Amino acid sequence: MGAIKERIDSKNAEEKPALLPQEIGTDYTFKRKIVWFNAIGFLLLHLMALYGVYRLIHCDPLTVIWASGLMFVSGEGITLGAHRLYSHKAFKAAFSVRLAVIILHTIAGQNCLYVWVRDHRQHHKYSDTDADPHNSNRGFFFSHIGWLMSKKHPEVIGRGKNIDMSDLESDFLVMFQKEYYKLLYAIFAIGIPVAIPCYCWNETFVNSLFVSYFWRYIIQLHITWLINSATHLYGTKPYDKFMNPVENYIVSFIALGEGWHNYHHAFPSDYRAAEYGIRYSITTFVIDFLAWLGLAYDLKEANAEAVKQRVVKKGDGSHPVFGTITEETQLDEDKEEIRRRHAAATG
Numbered sequence: 001m002g003a004i005k006e007r008i009d010s011k012n013a014e015e016k017p018a019l020l021p022q023e024i025g026t027d028y029t030f031k032r033k034i035v036w037f038n039a040i041g042f043l044l045l046h047l048m049a050l051y052g053v054y055r056l057i058h059c060d061p062l063t064v065i066w067a068s069g070l071m072f073v074s075g076e077g078i079t080l081g082a083h084r085l086y087s088h089k090a091f092k093a094a095f096s097v098r099l100a101v102i103i104l105h106t107i108a109g110q111n112c113l114y115v116w117v118r119d120h121r122q123h124h125k126y127s128d129t130d131a132d133p134h135n136s137n138r139g140f141f142f143s144h145i146g147w148l149m150s151k152k153h154p155e156v157i158g159r160g161k162n163i164d165m166s167d168l169e170s171d172f173l174v175m176f177q178k179e180y181y182k183l184l185y186a187i188f189a190i191g192i193p194v195a196i197p198c199y200c201w202n203e204t205f206v207n208s209l210f211v212s213y214f215w216r217y218i219i220q221l222h223i224t225w226l227i228n229s230a231t232h233l234y235g236t237k238p239y240d241k242f243m244n245p246v247e248n249y250i251v252s253f254i255a256l257g258e259g260w261h262n263y264h265h266a267f268p269s270d271y272r273a274a275e276y277g278i279r280y281s282i283t284t285f286v287i288d289f290l291a292w293l294g295l296a297y298d299l300k301e302a303n304a305e306a307v308k309q310r311v312v313k314k315g316d317g318s319h320p321v322f323g324t325i326t327e328e329t330q331l332d333e334d335k336e337e338i339r340r341r342h343a344a345a346t347g
């Protein structure tokens with residue numbers, strides 16, 4: 001999720017016929033070329049953020065509250081907006097919500113929404129193969145940040161062209177943000193977050209720049225990246241043990257409810273991104289609140305029976321309710337139920 005800069009011109013990429021993800025696989029002998037511009041850029045950003053940690057001690061406490069609050073609120077531009085609303089079309093939203101999403105998403109600064117959504121749709125379509133932009137089979141570092149500082153795999157470039165983006169291309173707000181992204185980034189990700197503490201409570205420019213921008217920006221990026229790395233590597237697989245994504249409590253807590261990743265990959269268009277709704281999911285709570293106001297509608301949920309069947313057929317046994325049921329035990333239960341019904345019907 002998230003990218004700072006488009007790394008490769010995809011015009012020269014060769015067209016390839018569509019294949020099933022498992023047929024693409026991961027070529028572990030493939031050697032990646034580092035994009036030094038991005039690598040050095042990230043190194044500098046981290047050094048600035050580190051100095052931001054030092055400035056946290058010296059700045060006005062209001063600036064820390066402001067930067068943390070901004071991180072939290074703009075996080076919804078990612079989780080509620082770019083992810084559940086735009087990438088997965090898990091619900092529909094009024095113009096006012098979509099406008100707020102575009103502004104919050106720009107404050108978070110994780111590239112324009114169009115590129116964010118394209119990368120994420122590709123991640124779901126070709127999960128953990130060479131066509132996945134942040135293939136977790138290449139390890140924690142690559143799926144976390146390494147993918148943003150290395151040349152894209154030819155499979156990513158080739159298959160990326162086949163991702164349907166027509167819905168976003170007909171969305172004025174999305175295309176406006178894409179067209180003027182650099183200017184909007186300067187205003188919403190840097191300008192306003194840094195200016196408010198200076199004008200409203202006389203914070204110094206240096207404190208505000210390093211806390212409200214560099215520190216906030218890098219911390220939020222790492223939280224987002226954990227969804228690509230940690231939640232594809234460390235946790236349980238109650239819904240599907242044959243895929244890499246896992247359920248991870250810690251990431252769910254810090255990433256506004258986006259860490260129930262095994263469920264999410266099994267049922268990507270469920271607006272809750274988790275079976276149990278608002279459990280550690282502030283984003284689901286916000287969508288429910290917007291629906292109550294009439295600003296969000298057509299909320300999609302996975303069918304409960306389909307979820308149970310997936311747990312029984314493919315889960316790793318860690319599901320809190322259906323974890324102990326296997327296909328065999330369920331078959332026995334089904335036979336018993338048929339016998340009971342038959343006995344009741346025949347008296």
Ligand SMILES: [Zn+2]
Nearest residue numbers: 227228245261
């Ligand atoms: Zn994922």
Ligand SMILES: [Zn+2]
Nearest residue numbers: 087124264268
């Ligand atoms: Zn997703």
